[in-house]
Amino acid sequence: MRNKMNWPTTLTINAWTGPQGQPSAPLDPHQAASWAVKGKLQEIPRLLAAPEPADLRDWFDAAVGWGLVLPENEGVSEKDRALALDAPEPIRELVAARNQAPVFRYRKDLNNRFLRRYYVDHSPRDIAVSGSPRGTGDQCLPRYLLIYGTPGEVSWSLQYVLNNAAFVGRIDLTGDGLKRYIDALLNNWAEAACRPEQPVVWAVDHGHPDITWLMRGAIATPIAKKLAEDNQIGDNLRSLAGADATSQSLSRTLKDRRPALIVTTSHGMTGPLNNPTLMAQQLGWLVDHDYALLDPAALLSEWQPDGAVWYAHACCSAGSDDQSGYLGLVAEGSTVAETLAAVAGLGARVAPLPRLLLGAEKPLRAFIGQVEPTFDWTLRQPETGQVLTASLQNAVYNRMHRKRPEPVGLAFEECYRHVGELLSQWNQALRQVARGIEGAELAALRTQLTALDRQSMVILGDPTACLPPL
Known part of the structure; x- marks a missing residue:
């Protein structure tokens, strides 16, 4: 039954207590009104559904990510390998400018199934080319990968395999040519005079x-x-x-x-x-x-x-x-x-x-x-x-x-x-x-x-x- 103000007189819950049956209780409108205006709900995220997927154009988003692939180099320490300190200076500048991006190493013995990632603070891990979580986090594979090295140092076959798992490019440049390319890349070709309306x-x-x-x-x-x-x-x-x-x-x-x-x-x-x-x-x-x-x-x-x-x-x-x-x-x-x-x-x-x-x-x-x-x-x-x-x-x-x-x-x-x-x-x-x-x-x-x-x-x-x- 409801009173003249349309308040319910009784509330029942979907529990079962056994001999006492279904629990219920009388409802006092004044008591209920006081309760109603006092916040009782826990704060919850605005999005109750799964988070929206990241925009794959946003490679700087950690959930998308950009990373560097270099040849393995056992002649330097694992810490130096993690920081790409054996790479040419323009490549090191690129890694630093991209929030000290993750650096992976190509090893022939991994048979194009894994890339090895070295870390500053713990032991290396082999990251699966297929099935790894995406982004720049630990044990993740970024969506965008840049290979630096000749095809003799980092094989074409790795690039072929990675093309099915990530968005991949390669730079095989040294000296002034490498510096010019990386400088333009870091500047996003801001001074370029090419004309997009004139292909x-x-x-x-x-x-x-x-x-x-x-x-x-x-x-x-x-x-x-x-x-x-x-x-x-x-x-x-x-x-x-x-x-x-x-x-x-x-x-x-x-x-x-x-x-x-x-x-x-x-x-x-x-x-x-x-x-x-x-x-x-x-x-x-x-x-x-x-x-x-x-x-x-x-x-x-x-x-x-x-x-x-x-x-x-x-x-x-x-x-x-x-x-x-x-x-x-x-x-x-x-x-x-x-x-x-x-x-x-x-x-x-x-x-x-x-x-x-x-x-x-x-x-x-x-x-x-x-x-x-x-x-x-x-x-x-x-x-x-x-x-x-x-x-x-x-x-x-x-x-x-x-x-x-x-x-x-x-x-x-x-x-x-x-x-x-x-x-x-x-x-x-x-x-x-x-x-x-x-x-x-x-x-x-x-x-x-x-x-x-x-x-x-x-x-x-x-x-x-x-x-x-x-």
């Missing part, structure tokens, strides 16, 4: 069936279309394709336009096969419409990157490894087999173009390129002809050109996610091969080939670098 797309096209025709159609053209449809870019886009894609036209356009984004698709130089010294000097140089080479030193004599980001889809544009993942794919003596063997003979290295651009007087922010060649099968579905570059298009335009642009490492994370998807399909195909299912071998070939292609795309430069907003 340049350069696409060599030697016609079907040359793979440049496919790269233009699958990569350059759709990216150019997205950029041209942006109302802050529009006609400011400069697209050079086909016969217009010469080294001279690219050099001239970069000098005149000062773009913040450069996208190029072409063959990458991997010759002459019988002259490894010259081959190393020209490794990954872009090959233009007239089969002339884009000489990085000549380019830099006329133009400075000044904070630009360059995506170069060309064989070995990022470098080479001492063994190709495609070993045994094609017949010995074929031009593909001979090229793969000759490139592997150069060893693990970063290509000249990105090294010169990142260490330039006014450095590039980031370079995205390949360590292995791209096969025509990897750019489109052979059964249907469907182009398979949507995530790449999204990375270069949708994600890097947001109102608040995503860092380059984050922007390309979907591209690397495909590696895991494709290897899962490959494992399924292997089971189907064992059961004798028709077409399973072809599916295994396509999925593994495409996974290796996606895996060998790497970011050079710090993964937190991002385009200036439009």
